[in-house]
């Protein structure tokens with residue numbers, strides 16, 4: 078468990094449980110199941126076996142030498158290959174953990190929300206594996222921009238329900254999933270896909286993603302004989318970032334860097350950089366909002382970063398100075414995506430490409446000599462949305 082937790086579910090001032098009274102029993106039960114599971118060797122053994130045989134862990138840590146050669150400075154760049162996890166992103170690590178908790182609690186129906194579709198696909202895959210009923214909420218706009226993932230969820234037997242309110246993206250899908258849960262909580266577990274939502278979700282999702290950082294820490298030690306100077310990840314809700322950072326939180330010399338969606342003329346989703354404290358989806362964190370406290374419209378070329386909130390622990394890490402926050406624009410992410418394809422033969426997700434884009438700045442820092450980047454997912458899902466000049 079993270080040493081950052083001072084009282085249950087709080088990270089400094091952030092976190093908490095801002096939920097309707099009807100959901101309190103369910104999140105209390107979930108928090109208890111999580112603590113019990115952490116102490117149960119049989120739970121860890123079952124999860125480890127699934128991570129190995131179903132998810133394909135451990136993922137490699139790969140040195141991107143040709144990418145290094147076009148960056149300023151002398152930094153080594155190592156990619157933690159979460160794109161090689163089954164279903165194509167880090168999301169599956171968390172879904173496997175949560176579905177095991179759902180089974181412990183005797184819940185046979187699973188609901189989830191999804192933005193890019195990656196969390197929905199991972200949820201649908203674990204539900205197929207365990208024979209559980211699965212409903213995934215997805216904004217109608219995201220359903221259009223992530224067609225192949227909608228098809229994959231349906232192939233795995235999930236029902237995909239469009240969210241037709243608001244901007245019809247991740248925020249709206251999350252609101253629909255919460256509405257469903259209020260009505261179905263006795264039989265249903267809600268698998269939240271990132272380190273957001275009411276306690277215990279931010280802690281338990283980080284626990285299930287911490288495998289990324291545990292592996293990366295061992296692997297960089299084995300490969301380079303020391304800890305990295307920097308750990309770098311993109312931040313939507315913050316789960317791939319927290320997963321990597323958990324390997325290095327207590328190593329004060331390892332600089333943690335998160336990259337948000339700087340967007341373009343249509344707007345941005347730079348929550349840590351530009352948000353103010355506010356409550357969304359059950360947690361107090363930084364939030365993009367207008368003067369009246371209404372959630373602001375956000376924009377990113379990548380559906381997975383297109384969210385106005387962020388995990389409360391990341392808000393606290395930023396406030397306390399432990400986490401450096403940067404942003405990359407849509408255009409910079411597209412350039413970085415193309416570079417990684419051409420130089421390394423790896424097609425990253427558009428979300429991931431934001432972290433890669435920041436290497437241009439970070440590698441120029443003389444202190445940045447050994448950088449571990451979380452390559453959070455693969456980009457096949459984004460092919461329909463790359464502008465023609467990128468794939469030409």
Ligand SMILES: *Cc1c(COP(=O)(O)O)cnc(C)c1O
Pocket residue numbers: 166167168193195196270271272311312313314315316317318381382426428429453454455
């Ligand atoms: C969902 C997703 C993200 C953003 O979510 P986090 O919780 O911030 O990790 C980033 N990269 C990929 C590949 C994703 O699928």
